Amino acid sequence: MAIATPPGEGAIGIVRLSGPAVRTITKRLFRSRRAETAEGMVPYRLTLGSLHDPDSGRAIDEVMTVFMPGPKSYTGEDMVEFQAHGGRAVLAGIVGSSLAAGARPASPGEFTRRAFLNGRLDLAQAEAVIDLILSRSRGAREAALGQLGGRLSAAIGALCDSLGDMAAAVEATIEFGEDEGLEEPLPPAPIENAIGTVRELLAGEGEGRVLREGLQVTFAGRTNVGKSSIINILVNSSRSIVTPHPGTTRDTVESPLNLEGISALLIDTAGFGPPRDAVEEEGIRRSRERLITADLAVVVLDSSEPLDESDRDLLDSTRCRPSLVVLNKSDLPALVDAGEVRQLAQDRPVVETSAKTGAGLEELRRVLGRSARSLFPRPEGEDPILTNSRHADALRRTLAALERAKENLERQSPIDMLASDIRAALSSLGEITGETVTEEILDRIFSNFCVGK
Ligand SMILES: Nc1nc2c(ncn2[C@@H]2O[C@H](COP(=O)(O)OP(=O)(O)OP(=O)(O)O)[C@@H](O)[C@H]2O)c(=O)[nH]1
Ligand SMILES: [Mg+2]
Known part of the structure; x- marks a missing residue:
């Protein structure tokens, strides 16, 4: 549970809750005007009603409530949002009552972290959420939106697919015991293409820096x-x-x-x-x-x-x-x-x-x-723009691994070496989309988020 709107006074203040207990908690807090119970709520539709303290039954505010059952919600879990009046006492009252009804405060970025853990977004998309919120120019906004829509993820996914095929071919050769080199050399094209793609992505890093830090x-x-x-x-x-x-x-x-x-x-x-x-x-x-x-x-x-x-x-x-x-x-x-x-x-x-x-x-x-x-000619192009230094760093390691792979392939080095290079490249790519990523990195990424997102 968290307040999702900025602190202070405003027309509307939103409190959102996510998790398996959302239905129970909502029932204890919300009375639909029409049905006098939370049952009057139709999923994904706004319902007018009032929020009440679960212990005293005293009214806190008139609100619009929307219930979004999982998995078709932002986090992939059951979610509810109370759209209340955006005042301090109102929101404090809703937060206090939600706690009393069994909710717990969300940590920064926890909703998006859950969305990532539940497979609603990959990590690059989750990072785009905060970039979009923090964007201050059209260029930055469009780059973040493109990334949120999966532009970068698609490019990384395509790379992983072709390298994955290559890895499978190499592993198969190892399995059949031909570890002294390949009888028929593997075609270098997939690695060369991958190197080209990674270089192209890295070439856009300067633009990304401009988007992030300003020209x-x-x-x-x-x-x-x-x-x-x-x-x-x-x-x-x-x-x-x-x-x-x-x-x-x-x-x-x-x-x-x-x-x-x-x-x-x-x-x-x-x-x-x-x-x-x-x-x-x-x-x-x-x-x-x-x-x-x-x-x-x-x-x-x-x-x-x-x-x-x-x-x-x-x-x-x-x-x-x-x-x-x-x-x-x-x-x-x-x-x-x-x-x-x-x-x-x-x-x-x-x-x-x-x-x-x-x-x-x-x-x-x-x-x-x-x-x-x-x-800075192409902020609205279709190509993914590298705006995140974490992604750039992972791509540089991918490039180094691919260049080693290319060299080992040309030299006809033992195939184990090639296999380990390709695995290293795949693992670095996986860090971008979050397939191979440590808890520590996740903590670092989501701690930059605001509470409530
Ligand atoms: N007549 C006239 N005076 C100007 C013009 N632009 C600036 N000034 C005056 O020139 C003086 C210096 O202006 P600044 O903007 O401080 O110049 P600066 O280049 O930042 O100077 P430093 O900080 O000392 O390097 C001030 O008295 C300004 O009012 C202009 O276009 N015409
Ligand atoms: Mg001056």
Whole structure:
């Protein structure tokens, strides 16, 4: 039993129960308005009634109740959900009465864990549930929904099938005693195909990281060019401090922003310039670090001051990376030749802005969105996207085992070795869908869930 809705006050608060005692407990708590008993409930249909304390009989709330008999329920067990008014005292009353009627509090993710243990979902799908709840952008949501629908599981399942056939052929050979090598060599195609598929899945890991952590967009430039002012406008808040003094931003400041359905993290950095103290020096070191690790770099220049060496260095050092150039302070008389900047920018977009008047900011938003899209072209494709580092880790071990298998096959090594490689690959794949997974890993996964899911 657990409250399934977020804490606080809301229109509706849901308490859900799952397990073999659900019918008995419901009978003790719920009175259908029409039948005056819980028996008036039709499975999977909402029934209006009231909840009562089992000891005193006192009413707690008017509720809608839905009874979902197993195995056709989320957990695969008998389940009931009470849709009550979403207030603290109401929900506390329902929880207290459920306990008195024989329920026990659920642990985090216990409903989904039971769904997994009862075969309603595999582990990758169960993990997609929490990803879906935590998703903050369309891309993340669609990837999680695809995984929940079994997209990744199907790809893993197909791999397991073909490797399973191969394993069976190898085991059969061992059984017939030909352990000194194969008379007729096994065809390498299934292993090569599997290696290709695993590599392809792993190639999508970068996209998955972007979905999970957001696209890192680092704004860099000299001090006082207006980096913080621009970011504040883009994220519509005064997240970074802005002052006329050079060296205002001394540490990196991160602000999340949704760029055309892709969640991004705009990173404001300490401006480049001669450091006046150890703090600024460390700030500049951090700026460089965030520039190196950025998915997208935004080079900000001040058009009201002549280009200097550090501007040119920055334009040059970001040339071969996904980056764009912003020429800020377009409201002031220009001392920078826009033509020269375009030339130094080469084929990168150059956007002229004024953080003071807001000119060019919409265009900058569009250009950022376009760059994000081009870095991350297929959030709505049909291919599974690897968003989970646990899955990536298991796939890397699968790949290593498959590569060993390929080598052993080519070298015509003793067939036992091949058999053990294929078994290792299958076992790593099984960790993803949960066929081969330890209790400890399950604990770790489900402890990230909220109570009530
Ligand atoms: N006229 C004009 N002033 C601007 C513009 N953008 C920023 N400023 C001013 O320039 C000064 C510096 O702006 P910031 O946004 O703090 O610049 P920064 O690049 O973050 O500076 P550091 O944090 O020191 O590296 C502030 O006084 C801003 O008001 C602009 O487009 N036009
Ligand atoms: Mg700043």
